[in-house]
Amino acid sequence: MKKVADMIRQEAIWAGLNRPGIEMDEADIVVYGIPYDGGVSFRSGAKDGPAAIRNITYTIPPTTERWEDLSSLKILDLGDVKGDSRDEMFQQAEDIAASIVKSGKLLTMIGGDHSTTIPVLKGIDQALDQPLGIVHIDAHFDLCHEMGGDLLSHGSTQRRALDLKNVSGTDSIFFVGVRSVESEELEFINNHEMNIIKALEIRRDGVEQALKMIKEKMSRFEKVYITVDIDSLDPAYAPGTGTPQFGGLNSRELLDLLYGLFELPVIGFDVVEVSPQLDDSALSVFAARKILTECWGHHLRKRKQMRGSYSSG
Known part of the structure; x- marks a missing residue:
């Protein structure tokens, strides 16, 4: 009975759209969590994010x-990756990511x-065996070579991306x-060509201008990955994060940015x-859930548009 109850509960998450037990090839979107926050430089708690977000999708x-x-x-x-160490969890996470991309699912x-x-x-x-473009939506650059001696810190995410074979620079x-x-x-940025739109520039010039600049640079890529740090939002909209920074995006700006970015x-x-x-208040958890489901909507919309263009052609 417990197994049946667990299956029913799993099917109910993500607005009842989850299909536990199907093959990856049958899915449209493949989700997983990495409940790890050992890479933080300040306040912890992000390890509880995946469970908290799922729990408000029933x-x-x-x-x-x-x-x-x-x-x-x-x-x-x-579900979530598991392991007794970061190495175990990260290896599992890496393998899953590779499998999803090879399957062609989001x-x-x-x-x-x-x-x-x-x-x-x-x-x-x-x-992949082709160039990868990355859009990093965040209050921070995450370009430190290391933080506190840790090469895999949350402040080193994009520095490690620069080590990848498909990321040319x-x-x-x-x-x-x-x-x-x-x-x-700052020293690194001053010595490299960078693609940057500050939060203050988005507020001053608007989302459409920001999207125009991003697309001009990123449209050359046939594969693009978007990473959204919840602290890209101003703390007024998402206070539940380890290193909040005032002056961030508002919720409308972020949602409109993502709508446009999914044209890539x-x-x-x-x-x-x-x-x-x-x-x-759980505002941050609700914000994350909204980001996820809206992005899935963008993916579905684009897929329908592509099917329509094929059928009309």
């Missing part, structure tokens, strides 16, 4: 803010601190919403750094 409708119906989507939630990862994006990018790199990454920089990062050939995305224990 009663939501399978629709988007544009009133699109998601009920045709088949989501395969693989990869969705829920962190965890931002270090959890490192094994995902490694897995994608392993699965800083021109392969676009940093969006940044408003904080470490001294080491997005093969996967993640939402990281949600720390439920740091937010009694």
Whole structure:
């Protein structure tokens, strides 16, 4: 009876769209969590993000803010990676990412601190044999070579991306919403060509201008990955995160950015750094859930448009 009850409960998550037990080839979207926050430099708690986000998806409708119906989507939630050490968890996360990309399904990862994006990018790199573009939406650059001696810290995510075979250099990454920089990062930025749109520039010039700049640079890639740190949002909209920074994006700006970014050939995305224990209101958890389901809507919409163009052609 417990096994049946667990299966029913699993099917109910993600607005009832989860299909536990189906093969990856049958799914449209494959989700997994990396409940790890050992890479933080300040406040912890992001390890509880995946469970907290899933727990508020039982009663939501399978629709988007544009009133699109998601009920045709088949989501395969693989659950969370497990392991007694970071090495075990990250290796598992890397292998899963590679499998999802090879299957051609939309990869969705829920962190965890931002270090959890490192094994995902490694897995994608392993699965691809072509250039990868990365859109990094964050209050921070995460370009430190190391933090506290840790090469896999949450402040080193994109520095490690630069080690990948399919990431040719800083021109392969676009940093969006940044408003904080470490001294080491400032030196690095001043010595490299960078793609950057600050949060203050998005507020001043608008989302459409930001999207135009991003697409001009990233449209050359046939494979794009988006990583969303919840602290890209101003703390007024998502206070539950380890290193909040004032002056961030508002919720409308972030949702509109993601709507436009999914016009690029997005093969996967993640939402990281949600720390439920740091937010009694649960605003951050609800924000993350909204980001996830809206992005799935963008993926479904694009797929339908592509089918329509094929049938009309």
